[in-house]
Amino acid sequence: MGLISFLKDKFSKKEKNEKYVAGLDKSRKNFSSKLHLLTKRYSKVNEEYFEELEEILIEADVGVNLALDIVEVTRNETDQKKITDPKLINEILVDKMFVSYAQQGDSITNEIEFRENEPTVLLVVGVNGVGKTTTIAKLANRYKNQGKKVLLVAGDTFRAGATEQLSIWASRLGVDIVVGKENQDPSSVCFDGMRKAKEGKYDLVICDTAGRLQNKLNLMQELSKMKRVISKEIESAPHEVFLIIDATTGQNGVVQAKAFKECTSLTGVVITKMDGTSKGGIILAIRDELGVPVRFIGLGEKMDDLEEFDLDQYLYGLCLSQEEDE
Ligand code: GDP
Numbered sequence: 001m002g003l004i005s006f007l008k009d010k011f012s013k014k015e016k017n018e019k020y021v022a023g024l025d026k027s028r029k030n031f032s033s034k035l036h037l038l039t040k041r042y043s044k045v046n047e048e049y050f051e052e053l054e055e056i057l058i059e060a061d062v063g064v065n066l067a068l069d070i071v072e073v074t075r076n077e078t079d080q081k082k083i084t085d086p087k088l089i090n091e092i093l094v095d096k097m098f099v100s101y102a103q104q105g106d107s108i109t110n111e112i113e114f115r116e117n118e119p120t121v122l123l124v125v126g127v128n129g130v131g132k133t134t135t136i137a138k139l140a141n142r143y144k145n146q147g148k149k150v151l152l153v154a155g156d157t158f159r160a161g162a163t164e165q166l167s168i169w170a171s172r173l174g175v176d177i178v179v180g181k182e183n184q185d186p187s188s189v190c191f192d193g194m195r196k197a198k199e200g201k202y203d204l205v206i207c208d209t210a211g212r213l214q215n216k217l218n219l220m221q222e223l224s225k226m227k228r229v230i231s232k233e234i235e236s237a238p239h240e241v242f243l244i245i246d247a248t249t250g251q252n253g254v255v256q257a258k259a260f261k262e263c264t265s266l267t268g269v270v271i272t273k274m275d276g277t278s279k280g281g282i283i284l285a286i287r288d289e290l291g292v293p294v295r296f297i298g299l300g301e302k303m304d305d306l307e308e309f310d311l312d313q314y315l316y317g318l319c320l321s322q323e324e325d326e
Pocket of ligand 1: 131133134135272273274275276297300305
């Protein structure tokens, strides 16, 4: 059974996540309808068909290199099997998109894995405006609802209002927060945070960081100092480092991601505002160019609009659910 049939079969049994379907609406309208129109315009595939296919993938922000790769392997397979029906070729295309993502690493656990006898520490990095504060609040909300004792650390002491905004979220969600003074060394706020986390036996500590990418050397030094301070208090920490990327920034987001990866080791990416972009291919681009798994995606502004990344749900939301609507 091909992937498309598998996904259709799986999601016809009500397993589909409506949030994915709704949140990927814009991307689907862009990507899936273009594929659909292409299929209608060609009764048999030829050189131009594949060129148009490449364009559709590039316009969806899959990234140029990956788009070329995916079309090439699709083309090789269709040549080999002597397939000329565009509909069947689209099936192979979706299959190849799946493989390109899945091949990048072993199977991944999206959820944070908790330490047994010490707080689990998550460092959150990303430039301003990408949705970092909202994502920290969403993650705090998620794990609080799972019964975890959560502490926030307002480590972005350079941006006016960052601490205040995070404090508002903390009080709304009913979780504790450690804050510093404006322009206080972020590492010293982290230090206070780690002390409190150990003493108060918190399960999860989420540390915000300042996302100043203008100067890579500074950022690198700042993040490594924060990490040093954290690991002095909790030796194995930080256990997770999540980079937040705004899907609506397209390929610029991929460039940001690469820069952050050069500054610090990342254990996951959270892609926000997937509901606000028509270029949902960015997930494949990030995975291809970074090799870091997308752990969660933001599908709206509300606290429960954060979903674990699921490749099947994503491809179904991006490529297929529209066919059912027709
Ligand atoms: P920060 O500067 O990186 O901390 O960004 P904020 O967390 O303040 O978010 C910036 C804006 O993006 C706010 O208006 C958020 O409501 C919005 N936002 C964050 N995540 C999402 C998302 O997944 N979907 C949508 N539509 N908006 C989001």
